Amino acid sequence: MRIDKLLAHSGFGTRKEVKELIRKGYVTVNGEIIKKDKAHVDPMRDEIRVDDEKIIYEEYVYYMLNKPSGYVSATEDNVYPTVVELIDDYYRDDLFPVGRLDVDTEGLLILTNDGVLAHQLLSPKRHCPKVYYAKIKGIVTEDDVQKFLKGIVINDDYQCQSAHLTILSINHGESEIEVEIYEGKFHQVKKMFLALGKEVTYLKRIRMKELYLDTSLQLGEYRRLTDEELDRLKDESVLQ
Known part of the structure; x- marks a missing residue:
């Protein structure tokens, strides 16, 4: 170099x-x-x-970001600010988000310059689990839980893989849930509930594989991954 x-x-x-x-x-x-x-x-x-x-040179870097709403998961965009712009202690131009969270979705997002790890986490063949917390307009039922297990059909013809839906609470016509999915289709969680006649009003990713969102991070804050967290991300034994 x-x-x-x-x-x-x-x-x-x-x-x-x-x-x-x-x-x-x-x-x-x-x-x-x-x-x-x-x-x-x-x-x-x-x-x-x-x-x-x-000079201590790092070939690869790994960040955990608590993504706020209003930012796009991209390296550049003509309309919205990008998640990369939130990382202000990194001086190179090779950082990118691993996967995508919708502009209005919050929570766990990994940013790195390690393309191999990104491929391992995003490849459909790897079945990487992702867990979301959501607020749903409507009453989520045990019947919905079973439908998620069987596989929800979205986009008229695509059947999603089996997903694990957990009902956390129901209050005044609104449900709080957690859902674990193994894919990353565009607007997937929102479309899965829409197929059941229900609307996602808030969505936040809280886990990817065995990496949990650091609850001490405020929206827009980030930190480097620890060696232990990185090992968990790279551990193939936790995949489905």
């Missing part, structure tokens, strides 16, 4: 600012001053310092 690109990715400024640091002799590689911004380094093997501060 070019030294100027590495330093810019590590938060030492724009390419122009980084080139100036290099030109003035503030950057060393394995103890030797580097003054060529096009010089190539191996961030995993070389010891790189800026004004004697050692």
Whole structure:
């Protein structure tokens, strides 16, 4: 990797600012001053310092975000702000959300630059479980629970995989539920309830595989995943 690109990715400024640091002799590689911004380094093997501060390069990063309503799960959009814009301590341009939450849906969203992990979590063949909390306009019944188990038909002809629906409470014509699904069809949870004549008025993802939303995170807040959480995400034994 070019030294100027590495330093810019590590938060030492724009390419122009980084080139100036290099030109003035503030950057060393394995103890030797580097003054060529096009010089190539191996961030995993070389010891790189800026004004004697050692650079710790991360090939992959993993964030947990409590997504707020009003943000789209994309890297760019012409209408809405994106979830990537909420991550303000990351300096590279390769971060992306793993999967999609609707613009008005809140909750657990993983952002990373690890394409392999994203594929593992999103591939339909992997049957990655996702759990949502929702408020439903209408009375959710045990009959609905059984219909979810059998597979709800949406879009007139697509039968969803078996899903686990749990009724949490029913009050004044509104139901609170949790539902576990293994797919990620567009508006899937909303369409599943719509097929039963009921409307989702609030939706929040609370779990993906064995990764639970950190309840201490306020809407719009994020943090790095711990090593233990990352191990749980990568554990193939928890898949259906």
